[in-house]
Amino acid sequence: MISGLSPEAQSDLILSVGTRRARRRLSPIEVAQAIETSLASGSTSQELASVLHLEDPSMLMRFRRLLKLSPEIRHLVDWGQGQSCLSFTVASQIARLVSSKEQQEVTDAALKHGLGKVETIQIIQIRERSGRPIAECVQDVLRMRPQIERRHILIGAITSEKLRIALRQMTQQERNQLLKSAVTSYGPALPPWEGRLGAERFTLVGSDAFGAAVQRLPGGFEDAINAYLEEGMSQRRGGVSNMTPVLIDVSAHGAIMLGDKVTCDGFVFGFPYRVQTHIHEDHMESFNSSKGYQDILMSEATKELLIAELDADIGYRTNIHAIPLGSRYRSEDTEVELLSSGHMVGSAQVAVTISGGMKVGYSGDFNWPLEQVMEVEALVVDSTYGSPNSRREYSPEDVCDRFVDLVLEKVKTCPVLIKAHPGTLQRALELLNGKLACPILASRRLAAEAEVYRRFGYSIGTLIIIDSTEAQLAMKEGRYIRLYGKREIPPSDPSGNTVIVLSAYMTSPNEPLLEFSERSYRIAMPSHADFEGTLEYVKATKATEVVTDNSRGGHAIELAVALKRHLGIEARPSSQAFSRVWGV
Ligand SMILES: [Zn+2]
Ligand SMILES: [Zn+2]
Numbered sequence: 001m002i003s004g005l006s007p008e009a010q011s012d013l014i015l016s017v018g019t020r021r022a023r024r025r026l027s028p029i030e031v032a033q034a035i036e037t038s039l040a041s042g043s044t045s046q047e048l049a050s051v052l053h054l055e056d057p058s059m060l061m062r063f064r065r066l067l068k069l070s071p072e073i074r075h076l077v078d079w080g081q082g083q084s085c086l087s088f089t090v091a092s093q094i095a096r097l098v099s100s101k102e103q104q105e106v107t108d109a110a111l112k113h114g115l116g117k118v119e120t121i122q123i124i125q126i127r128e129r130s131g132r133p134i135a136e137c138v139q140d141v142l143r144m145r146p147q148i149e150r151r152h153i154l155i156g157a158i159t160s161e162k163l164r165i166a167l168r169q170m171t172q173q174e175r176n177q178l179l180k181s182a183v184t185s186y187g188p189a190l191p192p193w194e195g196r197l198g199a200e201r202f203t204l205v206g207s208d209a210f211g212a213a214v215q216r217l218p219g220g221f222e223d224a225i226n227a228y229l230e231e232g233m234s235q236r237r238g239g240v241s242n243m244t245p246v247l248i249d250v251s252a253h254g255a256i257m258l259g260d261k262v263t264c265d266g267f268v269f270g271f272p273y274r275v276q277t278h279i280h281e282d283h284m285e286s287f288n289s290s291k292g293y294q295d296i297l298m299s300e301a302t303k304e305l306l307i308a309e310l311d312a313d314i315g316y317r318t319n320i321h322a323i324p325l326g327s328r329y330r331s332e333d334t335e336v337e338l339l340s341s342g343h344m345v346g347s348a349q350v351a352v353t354i355s356g357g358m359k360v361g362y363s364g365d366f367n368w369p370l371e372q373v374m375e376v377e378a379l380v381v382d383s384t385y386g387s388p389n390s391r392r393e394y395s396p397e398d399v400c401d402r403f404v405d406l407v408l409e410k411v412k413t414c415p416v417l418i419k420a421h422p423g424t425l426q427r428a429l430e431l432l433n434g435k436l437a438c439p440i441l442a443s444r445r446l447a448a449e450a451e452v453y454r455r456f457g458y459s460i461g462t463l464i465i466i467d468s469t470e471a472q473l474a475m476k477e478g479r480y481i482r483l484y485g486k487r488e489i490p491p492s493d494p495s496g497n498t499v500i501v502l503s504a505y506m507t508s509p510n511e512p513l514l515e516f517s518e519r520s521y522r523i524a525m526p527s528h529a530d531f532e533g534t535l536e537y538v539k540a541t542k543a544t545e546v547v548t549d550n551s552r553g554g555h556a557i558e559l560a561v562a563l564k565r566h567l568g569i570e571a572r573p574s575s576q577a578f579s580r581v582w583g584v
Contacts (some may be wrong), residue, residue: 002051004041009034010051013408015332017052025333027172029074029089032063048073061087065092070100073107075172075198083151084108084194084205089117095122103128111153111205113142152211154204154220163226166233167199175199177260180270181247183225185575190214197229241550248360248378250574254551256287256362256380259354261334263294264362264380273297275336277364278347279305283550296320297329298335301346304452305422308445309486326372339374342367343527344423345456349374361541367526370540377545380574385506385530386548386559392530393510400431402513403502403523410498411438413479417494419484420502424525425454428502429460432481439464439474442483443562449485494519503529504528534559546571 002010011148013034016024026034038048045057054060066077078085086094086205089109097103102381103413106123109115117124119141126137143326159568179197183190192214193206202225204214217224255266255274267286274290276298277283291297296319298306303322314320323329324347329336335353343365351361351374351440361376365384384390420428429440429450441465450460463483464471474480475556482497484490490499498519504527507514514522529537538546546569550556556573563571 002038002048004038005034007347011181014052016346017054024492025081025171025173028063028077028079029066029069030172030491032066035060036067037065043471047176062092065095068095070103072104072201075175075201076107076111076196076203078172078196078409081116082194083114084111084196084203085294087117093117093120096124097127097465102134102506106138107450109134109138111203112151113138115141116150130582138239149417150208151205152208154211154221155201156204156225157201157365158199158229159222159226160230163230163233164199167197172196177270178229178232178236182228185223185235186228187217188213189365191578202229215405220569222468248545248547249550250380250547250551250576252576254282254576256549258350258352258362258380259334261354262336262350262352263290264350264364267294269293272332273336275338275348275350275362277300277341277350277362278302278307278344279309279363281346283365289319291319293365294319297323297338299323299325299348299455301452302348303346304455305346305449308452310446337374339372340370341365342370345426345453345458347423361543363537363541365527366529368529368537370537371539373537375542376545378545378547379538379541380547380549381538382528383534383548383550383556383559383573384528384552385534386562388531388556388558388562389510390506390531392526394512396526399512399525400524401501403428403525404431404435406521406523407432407481408435410500411436411479415475415478415480415482415496415497417482417484417490417497417499418502419488419490419499420525421504422449422486424502424504424527425483425485426450426458426460427525427527429463429483430458433459433461436461436481437469438479438481440481440483441466441471441474443485446483446485446488454507475490493582506530531562535562538563538569544569548573550574551576 005013012025013031016026045060048060049057076086079088079090081523082088082129094103094106097106106120110120122141123137126140127134158167168196175197179195179202191210193204193210195202197205206302214221234474246439247257249262251257251266251268253266256264257268258264262273262275263271265277265283265285267274272294274296276292277301300322303314303320307518310580321329323338325338325340331356338348341347341349341364342371347364349361349364349366351359359376360378361374362380363382365382407416418428418583440463444465447463447465450463454460464474487499500515500523501522503522504525506524507522512524548556548559548571550573560571560573563569
């Protein structure tokens with residue numbers, strides 16, 4: 001027990017000190033304040049140091065020294081280095097300066113020129129020894145640099161008293177997030193920038209182009225930013241809970257955001273986790289950025305399919321975690337559960353328990369009916385078949401039978417070429433298994449992928465690799481099936497063959513099979529829930545707030561309307577706040 005602090009404040013403090021976590025709950029200043037509070041109410045330094053697992057109490061001194069910083073720069077202090085903040089070490093050097101005017105001058109220089117720890121120490125030493133003005137000391141140190149880069153810094157005040165009061169209730173991290181989301185959601189597209197928000201003022205840092213763009217904001221940048229913050233704050237209050245604002249939404253680039261730590265199927269800078277629901281292309285956006293910046297969670301099958309497809313580094317990276325469907329991933333502040341979504345092998349529904357215990361989720365692409373549906377309070381749902389016109393009036397079994405009959409009939413007279421997306425193609429192979437008297441030819445990559453599907457329970461017969469002698473022989477005889485997967489294109493003149501394209505998409509409500517000619521067909525193999533199935537799914541999740549994904553070309557608006565009308569659920573299409581800012 002630490003005296004003077006509530007149990008929550010204590011756990012925040014413990015989780016913010018002596019860890020290397022990228023995101024700690026409290027900023028260094030907030031830690032210093034908590035330490036100060038506790039000491040004032042009777043804790044000793046030894047007690048505090050031992051509860052916080054600090055080897056010696058001198059570390060407490062380093063924190064407390066931060067409180068010597070003038071209030072104007074406190075919101076800038078963070079754990080690591082960034083364009084718009086002062087690192088812990090730089091800040092504790094600045095705190096050595098007694099005059100708050102000088103602290104401010106060094107801070108400005110640190111942001112404008114990205115000063116490191118050593119440079120900051122040098123500036124302060126020159127100042128102490130020579131007594132010359134700070135500006136000259138800064139110039140001395142900068143002259144030692146091979147090249148000088150400049151950043152543009154804008155500092156503005158929070159003009160409304162009401163807003164200042166509300167900001168004081170928030171942590172540094174929450175304020176920074178509010179600034180980012182408010183400017184991104186309500187402002188125009190801006191060149192890349194970083195920013196910090198205190199209760200009294202904000203600081204924005206970016207290139208000259210950013211500086212110029214911000215100066216052009218209507219009514220001047222200070223008023224404009226204040227207006228965005230007011231908007232952002234009212235949104236926040238309108239959220240699910242007043243205490244912990246829960247954001248579920250979809251970013252400009254199709255990343256599903258569940259709370260403030262987890263994205264699905266896309267990348268947002270600052271979110272430490274990404275869940276990859278399945279391997280379809282429209283869900284792979286910015287996967288490389290995620291590899292560089294996030295921990296990526298996915299089912300075992302999804303990971304193996306990505307290895308088969310992209311090979312390279314996926315299997316070796318320590319930030320990619322395979323989680324069996326039906327199980328959970330836990331870290332200090334987040335819990336993620338994956339359940340099968342029935343859409344293809346390895347595809348997952350994602351449930352995230354955010355701090356405070358609330359559960360939010362993303363359906364992923366899903367089929368219906370499902371054996372297991374996650375239960376969540378707030379849900380982002382796929383809207384592929386969100387329109388009342390997307391009712392399927394035939395049974396999946398019927399489509400499968402017609403597909404098999406068509407293949408068996410055509411292959412009697414000519415080769416059959418089958419083209420489909422991952423998942424759909426392997427589903428088709430399962431249907432054909434054991435029914436064919438001729439070989440199935442495929443690329444080496446498709447054969448490797450089939451191996452993954454087999455491991456996860458698909459019954460798929462042998463595939464003959466296209467450049468083998470066996471394949472050459474079959475081609476000469478003219479009796480075979482040839483598969484075409486992702487980015488593999490059937491010959492432009494397929495004369496003499498029958499081409500069947502399997503689509504996951506519904507072409508018409510009552511006719512799954514489209515005949516273009518005797519030699520060309522398109523069949524809609526269901527892998528998504530239809531409209532009714534989508535409503536039933538949402539109902540089964542027991543969600544009371546739903547965001548319909550409007551970024552992947554479905555029927556998000558119609559679905560939101562239908563959910564309100566049929567289930568009486570609070571529903572809205574996702575916002576995709578437009579932004580050119582990297583990583584949003
Ligand atoms: Zn899909
Ligand atoms: Zn999709």
